[in-house]
Amino acid sequence: MASGVKPRVKVPKKAAAGETITIKTLISHKMESGQRKDDDGNIIPRSIINRFTADFNGQNVIDVTLEPAISTNPYFQFEAVVPESGEFKFTWYDDDGSVYDTSKKITVN
Amino acid sequence: GNWARLAAQQTLTQDQLLEFDTFGNVSLIHVTDIHAQLKPIYFREPSENIGVGSNKGAVPHVTGAQFRKLYGIQDGSPSHYALSSGDFASLANAYGRVGGLDRVATVIKAIRAERPDAILLDGGDTWHGSYTCFKTAGQDMVNVMNALNPDAMTFHWEFTLGSERVNEIVESLPFAALGQNIFDVEWDEPTELFPPYKMFERGGTKVAVIGQAFPYMPIANPGWMFPEYAFGIRDENMQAMVDEVRAEGAECVVVLSHNGFDVDKKMATVVDGIDVILSGHTHDALPEPVLSGKTIIVPSGSNGKFVSRVDLDIRNGQMLGYRHKLIPIFSDVIEPDAEVSALIDEQRAPYLAEMSEVIGKTDSLLYRRGNFNGTWDDLICDALLSERDAEIALSPGVRWGPSLIPGQDITREDIFNVTSMSYGQAYRTEMTGEFLKVVLEDVADNIFNPDPYYQQGGDMVRTGGLGYRIDIGQPQGSRISNLTLLNSGEAIDPARSYVVAGWASVNEGTEGPQIWDVVENHIRKLGTVTAKPNNSVEVIGA
Amino acid sequence: SSTFALASLTSLPVFASTTDDEIAALTGGAELGEGAITLTAPEIAENGNTVPIAFDAPGAVEVTLFADGNPVPNVATFKFGPLSASRSASTRIRLATTQDVVAIAKMEDGSFQTAKANVKVTIGGCGG
Ligand SMILES: [Mn+2]
Numbered sequence A: 001m002a003s004g005v006k007p008r009v010k011v012p013k014k015a016a017a018g019e020t021i022t023i024k025t026l027i028s029h030k031m032e033s034g035q036r037k038d039d040d041g042n043i044i045p046r047s048i049i050n051r052f053t054a055d056f057n058g059q060n061v062i063d064v065t066l067e068p069a070i071s072t073n074p075y076f077q078f079e080a081v082v083p084e085s086g087e088f089k090f091t092w093y094d095d096d097g098s099v100y101d102t103s104k105k106i107t108v109n
Numbered sequence B: 001g002n003w004a005r006l007a008a009q010q011t012l013t014q015d016q017l018l019e020f021d022t023f024g025n026v027s028l029i030h031v032t033d034i035h036a037q038l039k040p041i042y043f044r045e046p047s048e049n050i051g052v053g054s055n056k057g058a059v060p061h062v063t064g065a066q067f068r069k070l071y072g073i074q075d076g077s078p079s080h081y082a083l084s085s086g087d088f089a090s091l092a093n094a095y096g097r098v099g100g101l102d103r104v105a106t107v108i109k110a111i112r113a114e115r116p117d118a119i120l121l122d123g124g125d126t127w128h129g130s131y132t133c134f135k136t137a138g139q140d141m142v143n144v145m146n147a148l149n150p151d152a153m154t155f156h157w158e159f160t161l162g163s164e165r166v167n168e169i170v171e172s173l174p175f176a177a178l179g180q181n182i183f184d185v186e187w188d189e190p191t192e193l194f195p196p197y198k199m200f201e202r203g204g205t206k207v208a209v210i211g212q213a214f215p216y217m218p219i220a221n222p223g224w225m226f227p228e229y230a231f232g233i234r235d236e237n238m239q240a241m242v243d244e245v246r247a248e249g250a251e252c253v254v255v256l257s258h259n260g261f262d263v264d265k266k267m268a269t270v271v272d273g274i275d276v277i278l279s280g281h282t283h284d285a286l287p288e289p290v291l292s293g294k295t296i297i298v299p300s301g302s303n304g305k306f307v308s309r310v311d312l313d314i315r316n317g318q319m320l321g322y323r324h325k326l327i328p329i330f331s332d333v334i335e336p337d338a339e340v341s342a343l344i345d346e347q348r349a350p351y352l353a354e355m356s357e358v359i360g361k362t363d364s365l366l367y368r369r370g371n372f373n374g375t376w377d378d379l380i381c382d383a384l385l386s387e388r389d390a391e392i393a394l395s396p397g398v399r400w401g402p403s404l405i406p407g408q409d410i411t412r413e414d415i416f417n418v419t420s421m422s423y424g425q426a427y428r429t430e431m432t433g434e435f436l437k438v439v440l441e442d443v444a445d446n447i448f449n450p451d452p453y454y455q456q457g458g459d460m461v462r463t464g465g466l467g468y469r470i471d472i473g474q475p476q477g478s479r480i481s482n483l484t485l486l487n488s489g490e491a492i493d494p495a496r497s498y499v500v501a502g503w504a505s506v507n508e509g510t511e512g513p514q515i516w517d518v519v520e521n522h523i524r525k526l527g528t529v530t531a532k533p534n535n536s537v538e539v540i541g542a
Numbered sequence C: 001s002s003t004f005a006l007a008s009l010t011s012l013p014v015f016a017s018t019t020d021d022e023i024a025a026l027t028g029g030a031e032l033g034e035g036a037i038t039l040t041a042p043e044i045a046e047n048g049n050t051v052p053i054a055f056d057a058p059g060a061v062e063v064t065l066f067a068d069g070n071p072v073p074n075v076a077t078f079k080f081g082p083l084s085a086s087r088s089a090s091t092r093i094r095l096a097t098t099q100d101v102v103a104i105a106k107m108e109d110g111s112f113q114t115a116k117a118n119v120k121v122t123i124g125g126c127g128g
């Protein structure tokens, strides 16, 4: 697992049933493009987050395929509907096989 | 000419300069782009300020005699001297220095005597531009401006103090630090430190002041010095803020802007519901507001040279009329405010000896403003060529920096007035002829792109040792031609590398001596500076 | 101040044909409609390494972004699931030089829509 990789998300704590909520996510990751060279002129191998998913109570909200053109510390903002109380799960997939995830509960009243 | 020595100055009085028929129910006082000029200075307005696209030939892109003709300003009059170029040195002898924050204080107090709850607004570029400001990281300006008791401020060069210092000062400010376009870079959200607007209740009227910081901060200045912040024009958010303040009951919406004049003009046509834009950044001084859509735009000059007073008649949520005056601060005519004078001297005292040291003398007018060159920048380029042993010099087209008139001593303070900044390292590097053209094309497009939203509000990068032709009306990539190495008269070879010296690079880790030391060493060797004519740039298509 | 990032701007060839190839591979050469997507990007990038891009494509099932002046034009593909509230998203991308960012949306009926936005990547120059 790459070091210093830290996911952060912003999800409201409460919502009304069926309300549209805005979610923001960030993960600290260098997103090495595979196009840069080191001081000796050797290509620095590609090492990126290649997929990001957001699910709520097991149902998908968004599923993103990332290429090296996505900036360092990949950022996403998107909108979800929450039919009932439950838990968002956010998952990032690294080129090196690591998988990072974090969850956020939301109460619907 | 001799007519310039007319006794106009004797007939000019403080009462005349301040004369104003108080009008309506709200007064705004605007100062902007002071660039840390605490003391009176000379400041020559531009002789060349080319307008492009729909702004071709429109103010403020009219200069000199044409400007005076447009506004019916008599040759040799105080307005000629204050507002336009031409015969500057002799008029400067006749009318004396301008500005000085102790004189500005007198004007503000006089307006407040007539309208005690007038709103004083500072458009930014305040904490940058002098020896004492550099040495105190802006504290001198903060101390003196606080004594003037402003109601709100917005920002540009302040951020080049670095975000840590900016945050520290802003946290302590006794007035609002506004910027609807200052965002947190990480989450793309408004910041707590810089609210978008402030509501004032004055003369029984609710007035909203929305701040607009310089939109291109991380492009034009080193973004690495304030990495937590994002800017941009954000006119959708501006519209949202106008709608929000109107919904909260604002009867008048004022934007305190550091967009630059043409950007303000465009924004006024894109965003509905702004009554007044107090305009800064491009350092324009106009004797009347300019109407764009239903918005009046009021630019108030730079370097402490002017104070704008705008009286508004607001009834039932509508601005029914206005009265305006751009008050020139003739420093020999306006009595300095004793308290602020003392405060200014207190800021300067610890540095007075070192900054008053005479480095040389000038027998020519040294000025900066103009789209392509000024004698101050020619001197800086010469200093770079000679002190850094370079073939070509590049000097940024900034618009701040006072003038010196023939016969004046050049002090260390004078050199800092035209060079001081937090990234003043004079680099020495190699650039190919091809890259030099890319640089010139890039900068030219930031000035002459016909869409104001692509204009960053400076002048063309100054070149030493390098001549070129520029066709203003062409698109990026096709404006610059005939690049010539002046030394040899040979055409610049795209493939060859040239030794280039310059300063004010936005790159982190730029190395070299500080530009003010480079210029000081050069002037010391010259003893007396004599400006030579500069015909190195051929301008067509303007 | 005209302030140049001395090493950051290299003249890159235009890779438009690569982008066209990638788009053709995505759409199978289908015709591209316009007007159903909005793509929001800054006129001038504050930092070419992290340029904010947002799209809104009502009725899309997936949206792919390309940067037609990058050595590799592909940027990202967004697939929307049953709990997405809108077919909109924002992200931050790398742009090597001034270029068009292109969005291709695959709509619910299998047709394709496109939008583009030009972003200027500059080495700077200002001074008020
Ligand atoms: Mn400015």
Ligand SMILES: [Mn+2]
Pocket: B033, B035, B125, B281, B282, B283, B302, B400, C127, C128
């Ligand atoms: Mn300024």
